[in-house]
Amino acid sequence: MNTVAQALQVSVLPHAEGIGAEVSGVDLSRPLEKDVFDAVSAAFRDHRLLVFRGQRLSVEQQIAFSERFGVLEDFPDPKDQADGHKTVLRVTNIDRATGNIKPVDDPGHKSFTLGTSSWHIDSSFRTLPSKASMLYALEMPNEGGDTMFADTTLAYDTLSVTRRTELDHMVVIHDFEETRRRHSLPPRPPEVKAATPPARHPLVTEQDNGRRALFIGSHAAGIEGMSYENARTFIDELEAISTQPQFTYRHQWNSGDMIMFDNICVMHQAMPYDLVGSRRLLHRTTVAGDAPLPGVDGFAP
Numbered sequence: 001m002n003t004v005a006q007a008l009q010v011s012v013l014p015h016a017e018g019i020g021a022e023v024s025g026v027d028l029s030r031p032l033e034k035d036v037f038d039a040v041s042a043a044f045r046d047h048r049l050l051v052f053r054g055q056r057l058s059v060e061q062q063i064a065f066s067e068r069f070g071v072l073e074d075f076p077d078p079k080d081q082a083d084g085h086k087t088v089l090r091v092t093n094i095d096r097a098t099g100n101i102k103p104v105d106d107p108g109h110k111s112f113t114l115g116t117s118s119w120h121i122d123s124s125f126r127t128l129p130s131k132a133s134m135l136y137a138l139e140m141p142n143e144g145g146d147t148m149f150a151d152t153t154l155a156y157d158t159l160s161v162t163r164r165t166e167l168d169h170m171v172v173i174h175d176f177e178e179t180r181r182r183h184s185l186p187p188r189p190p191e192v193k194a195a196t197p198p199a200r201h202p203l204v205t206e207q208d209n210g211r212r213a214l215f216i217g218s219h220a221a222g223i224e225g226m227s228y229e230n231a232r233t234f235i236d237e238l239e240a241i242s243t244q245p246q247f248t249y250r251h252q253w254n255s256g257d258m259i260m261f262d263n264i265c266v267m268h269q270a271m272p273y274d275l276v277g278s279r280r281l282l283h284r285t286t287v288a289g290d291a292p293l294p295g296v297d298g299f300a301p
């Protein structure tokens with residue numbers, strides 16, 4: 001099939017309710033021709049969350065597709081990596097070494113499960129926040145284990161001018177420890193914490209296309225100039241606004257589904273499933289950030 005014919009096959013159908021769009025006519029296992037890649041990129045800019053169904057992707061093919069969008073983040077722990085690829089994270093309750101379901105009281109598994117059950121933005125505690133994440137479903141439970149997504153761009157747009165002006169030059173602190181604190185998990189050892197110190201970001205970020213978004217989620221630990229308690233209430237309010245049904249999408253996974261989402265403007269959370277009796281395995285790739293988040297009208301904390 002020639003390039004033009006391939007591009008013509010691409011169909012982008014916005015979800016009837018909530019956010020994001022379904023993309024069909026694209027085989028992500030093959031190198032994307034320029035026109036197809038441009039069509040997918042344009043859809044991603046417009047919708048910030050794209051669903052591709054019925055894919056069959058090897059780890060290498062997922063990496064190849066993801067790398068079209070930038071340099072991928074590394075996941076340092078070998079036991080979390082898919083087939084030894086440091087840029088592919090196993091999101092799962094299955095132990096890689098044994099193939100068995102992990103014990104629910106395994107500390108690492110417990111903290112991961114609790115952490116991902118809150119609305120969050122992957123790696124928002126990094127100084128250079130990651131741009132996008134791709135999740136590819138391999139094994140899914142018959143019931144539960146959905147993922148919810150919430151678009152803070154749309155939420156920001158609904159705020160009053162007064163409220164937007166109030167938020168536009170605030171500085172939010174993101175700290176990995178905050179998510180552990182929220183779930184009453186013990187702090188990590190000082191030498192581990194030192195590797196991911198808290199990061200300062202604009203609370204409202206402005207994208208290249210002028211769209212503005214709230215940069216919040218469970219790692220958001222404070223607002224500069226506010227007490228911890230007041231900041232928590234403030235951030236929780238913004239989260240409640242952002243996660244109203246009209247700004248969200250709930251994905252019920254089937255094996256072969258791939259979702260890519262904007263990891264700055266879109267929060268996500270994993271929904272519960274039977275951790276003991278059901279197997280769930282997704283592969284995540286994440287496009288690393290290469291610059292601090294831009295604030296409104298050039299604001300830089």
Ligand SMILES: [Fe+2]
Pocket residue numbers: 116120121122268
């Ligand atoms: Fe996540």
